[in-house]
Amino acid sequence: MTTIKDIARIANVSVATVSRVANKGPKVGDKTRLRVQKLMDDMGYKPNANARALVTNTNTTIGVIVPDISDPFFAALAQGVDNIARENKMQLLISTCSIDAESEKNAINLLQERQCRSIIFHSKKMSDDELAHLCASIPGLILINRNIEAYPERCIWLDNIEGGKIAARHLASLNHKNIACISSKYEIEDPADRLKGFVDELSLHQLTMNSELIVYCAPNQLGGEEAAQQLISSGKGFTSIFVYNDAMAIGAISTLEDNGIRVPRDVSIIGFDDVLLSQYSRPKLTTLAYPIVQMAEDAARLSIQLIADENPKSSKNRYLPRLIRRESTADC
């Protein structure tokens, strides 16, 4: 690798001058500047970002910690962060973790060692306490999809309870009375919140959930198929299903249709997330959009403001899902 010294030696100037040229700094004679610039270009000189970061104590990476970058949801998250990173001429350092606290800690550590000041962290396993400690020691740390008491201003989260309510209102407005739920048997918090909001809101409409019409399966397409099968086998009548996420909803639809139950003619389905595939499915899925890109963008902006020591403008921390009416729900 060509270094600043090489350039200086060959150009017969000091490293200080080369540095000035490289940084488009002031006080360099035009002829010197041109000569040095040309040499840098010719020799393909690239300033060593590590050395530069070391001396300037600055950092142009923004860290993202997610369990799985290929999941469309996390990919969208990364995209949102990247949008803001690019605006600020920063780059994304991705640190993937497994779904356990140890691995999450490890991911944070790696980013810290790399002097990453801005970190967007999707943590599902570390405790509130541990996260609070991290928030204390890392000023640019933003938690996404968490809401911890000690640092609400560092959290960007979706109101799942309200999401459940929105779904309930939608189905109630379509006059559904016999309503089923397909929930997730993993990831305790989100499904529970969605369900809670849903049930609470139903009761405001003088509707009650028959607990036998709530089934718990794996939060993917297969789980949705299984869940629908269980609901059908139960023999209980229902005219609509609130499903934990879109993947399950699509699985459920496929099983229903295979059993001669048409969606939405016989049964209405509402999903959650509005991932890409919800608009590709047939019928197109009515669902609640999770504004993850916007949330990630806001998280990144907030983080950058925090490390710049700007008084972060009163930031928005709680986000609401939005009802996307498509074709899988209909009047009862």
Place this chain on the structure above:
Amino acid sequence: MTTIKDIARIANVSVATVSRVANKGPKVGDKTRLRVQKLMDDMGYKPNANARALVTNTNTTIGVIVPDISDPFFAALAQGVDNIARENKMQLLISTCSIDAESEKNAINLLQERQCRSIIFHSKKMSDDELAHLCASIPGLILINRNIEAYPERCIWLDNIEGGKIAARHLASLNHKNIACISSKYEIEDPADRLKGFVDELSLHQLTMNSELIVYCAPNQLGGEEAAQQLISSGKGFTSIFVYNDAMAIGAISTLEDNGIRVPRDVSIIGFDDVLLSQYSRPKLTTLAYPIVQMAEDAARLSIQLIADENPKSSKNRYLPRLIRRESTADC
């Protein structure tokens, strides 16, 4: 930030000793090691990776350049690279670029400045010549989805022509005679290759493509809908369609069904890519799987071998798509 000096001063040892402890190096007394270790833990000391990289001249990042991480295809690519990165205790530095040569160059530059030796580059705009130059100066550079003459051993690519042939054989084996194509009006190379392979193979089966049955639209769902509409309006009869990608295929199916044409009863559809959504669609899409995760993993492995100066084992550079038979194609 706590530095090695702080620890050394407080522990009353030299920085060398602290360094040894931090790196679990040899020749440190047990009591000293314990004492220093405790202090590091207590003070939350994290070795500065920049400084370390500067002096050891090593690097633990693997760069990935893609136009858009939220695209499921590129997300899968990143995932594949990350799988190998983790195995090697490296991290992903993502550099996104727009679809123009300038921005691609810029992305490469950024990674180089960060001393990134391993780079997986998805370039669609830079010329073969420019890429060849880069390959010459960056030993760990791997081009994914390109095949340049000067550096075939640095390229990992999918044989789109063969993909077209596989599709043709499949439809021919189902006795289809009147075959249509939906291709992409952008991204010249891949669609052209797929089409070429397809048409070539058909002729081996004494089948010819009616050029009026080839339509070009945007490579997304909407484009697929449009394309199907055009095919229907043309009045030409056809019993199957080879579609450029899955998103278009799903759009096409939806338009066909809206027009009372059942898939696969009336028309068979074969897509390309096997992205997530192909198995969620109804009917489930028959398609050609693009082994992008495996390709990305192999690319990352190859890159790491190259910078380790290992004689890379005769590597595989050309990959074949694989036919995934689902429900959208049937006997004619």
Place this chain on the structure above:
DNA sequence: GTGAAAGCGCTAACAC
């Protein structure tokens, strides 16, 4: 306008 020199945090000889 240019250069000399200090020092960012760390590792790795080398000395003891």
Place this chain on the structure above:
DNA sequence: GTGTTAGCGCTTTCAC
């Protein structure tokens, strides 16, 4: 087993 020191590539004072 531990300390001293040079130096990685760079920026940034401070002289001149």
